[in-house]
Amino acid sequence: MANYTLEINNNSYSVDVTPDTPLLWVLRDVLKLYGTKYGCGIAQCGACTVHINGLPMRSCSIPIEKVNGQSIRTIEGLSDTADHPVQLAWEEVDVPQCGYCQSGQIMSAVALLERNPNPSDEEINRAMKGNICRCGTYARIRSAIKTAAKNMES
């Protein structure tokens, strides 16, 4: 066990876990931030996507020792009242079916729009193909990303 200091959603947390513990399980089991989901454990499905220093990363495959002291953002840190433009667009299009993958989808979409405010279909595909949705909400995810892009521009 070792002590790590994490900067999550602008709060500082101190956790005592083994160095190989993936960030995902620290978020969920230790810090009880359940918005970030477990889907595959091998960075294949995107359900656990968080931002590390602004970049979308799969928290299931990042050992805690690699993120000590770095800035982490989870779905809970996007906004206080679920009013981030991407969250609002998700509501406007009414994307979710079961909803389980959507935290990861939203985190990937936010990261995409932060670096590319007006992505093409091709660019959306490239940024989002790491996020699986078994309910098949892909068309609505794409539409919500475009809605968010439009709303953020105006």
Add this chain to the structure above:
Amino acid sequence: MKINRRDFLKVSGKVGGGLMISLSLPMYGKIGETTKEGVEIPFNKFISIDPNGEITIMLTKHEMGQGTGTSIPTIIADELDADWNKVKIKQIEYSPDYTWHEMGTTGGSGSISRTWDAVRNAGATAKQLLVQAASQRWNVDAVAMEVSNSFITNLVTGEKLEYGELAEAASKLPVPEEVILKTHEEYVYIGKPIKNRITKEVVSGQSRYGLDMDMPDLVYASIEKCPIYKGKLKSYDDSEARQIEGVLDIFPIGFSDEIKSSLNPTLGYVNEGVVIVAKSTWIAFKARKALIVEWDGLENGARSIESLNADMRALKDAPEHLTMDLGNIGPSFSSTQNETMSMEYDNPYQAHALMEPLNATADYREDKCEIWVGTQDAEQTIGEVAKAMEISTDKVIVHNLKSGGSFGRRYHADTSIEAAFVSRKMQKPVKVIWTREDEVRNDHFQPYLKNYLRAAISPENEVVAIENKAMATVEYVTWTEKWEHYYAFPNIRCHRSMVPTVLHEGAWRSVGEHSAALSKECFIDELALKLNKDPLDYRMELLSREVDWGDPKDFPDWAVDFMIPRKKLLRERQVEVLSYAKKHGLWNKTTEPGKGIGFAMANFGPTVCAEIAEVSMDEEFGFKVDKVTAIVHCGMVINPHIGKGQIEGSIIWALSAVKYGGMEVENGKVQRSNFHDNKVLRMDELPEIEVIFIESQERPCGLGEPGTPPLAPAVLNAIYDASGLRVRKIPVLEEDLNTFFNSVAMT
């Protein structure tokens, strides 16, 4: 039949004032039926109206992404003329207040169709009681009032009362003898794209699923499971695993033969294995890797997909069970005048790959066992846990949580039994978590189906007889597996043979309909082309005659009443979707090289869905589905937004199976483990999808599954159209299409 409304509807007051409407909901929605096999069907509390005007609609169905958690309340709110913003939806937990069928099953695309009559009646009754209460208060006739959006207006004086102000008085009135249900034109919410109620919680990251369960003193368990169906744990060495910091206990899981024989072989099946209990999920996962385990695969340990196919082929000429025999196929096939066309089709095992891996949390202390799980069948889960733990069902409490996709897999009680077992041993609350690898390897798969179809074609270029031999692994054989043909050939014979499965099986979105549709709808396409006919015209020609469904004594008693009318309804709907496709120019053959179009049609329950797939041959990916057009006849559409989502989802679900499905099995072991080798469709593979609902005012039928069955045959038929290559199985692999690209390269 005159229904006595008091038998299925009850009005009562609430503590602190207010109105409560309770319903007695029998299986298949036959309202007024009050007993089943001598057991009285209890009343379930459904709608409450508080003095402050807040309306709570109890959700007895499991919300798993299908949207009935929004759609059923919409129906109630409409009949009640409630303000949708004042409607709260409460997922209720399994309790004696909510029992019998109502909490039994969420599945079979039946949530709306089975509750349709009862919930409309409940909403309309509540409204009528409120109107009556207003009428008494104002001493005016009901016709002098206007009801809208949770308000009743006195048209004489202009006074207004909100429902909450009348709830208490309404609760003291008797159940009205009769209520008037709305006409189609009067609906306010039904038929409108009302948004899903779970969305806000989901986008804020606050939505909680089974896997998010937490409580004081919770410990985490993960189970190294026998990788072979019906295999046994032989021995294990946990010395290294026990050294891992945070591991709390390690022990085997398994049940005596006596207990096992009492459990439902499908729903109550639990893999033998070694349990790791740890302080965190990660430690439990990690410790599993340090275990050394030996398994005894028993008879399945030597089996594979190849051996399963050999078992099926061996039965080809020894059909076991006749399922449909119309006319006499014998002379048609023995006549030397006739040509025979024979084909073999394969529709293999399919994994679920649910986004939320399977899990359950249990707190088993003293003699009470409390379980938190997302389940499609709380009642079965209670029954199976009680049997496995050898306690009575009243000691088992199931809290039904939202789930991250179910698609048939969460009918099974395995995770709940595991959690109960581990918690009893630990005397602590335990969350059992399956890894993704467990979820793939120990899935309860869509059964394997192989079909041999043959047709006798006369010199007049007509199909005079058809025979379909189904080789099925399916364990849950019921009359619905009866192999039938809805196209009217003069002589039809169908039979089914059973082959023991090598993998555990269960329900998978659209179950037997997906299995059956592939061979039926591909063979009909092959026949049409053989006869030089357009595939749609040929189907229409065959549907112009009615199939003689034979003696209804083949059906179980309870099915007789509706089976023949159901089949008539399906034929009408099949004709309607075909006509729609033709009339609206959706069926456009292309001559562009490497592009093709394919059609297929299937039903799930009374819903008929036709799909037109447009594909391109693509050197990089083999083939690419450019567009799928679905034409759906499901009666009235309660919510076109949610309904469209279900059809889109079903298409994507089935397309994953067409591209990546099936399951390799060697020595009884599933050869895939996670999303890298058990692939599913991703956003960059998404075809354009158009969903058309046939306008209808008929009673609503299901939408969760009907989009799945026609997709595979439509795509296979389109691939033929594009390439001239007839693929008679899924998944479609690169090697199946090589000859096309080789021949293109040569020309």
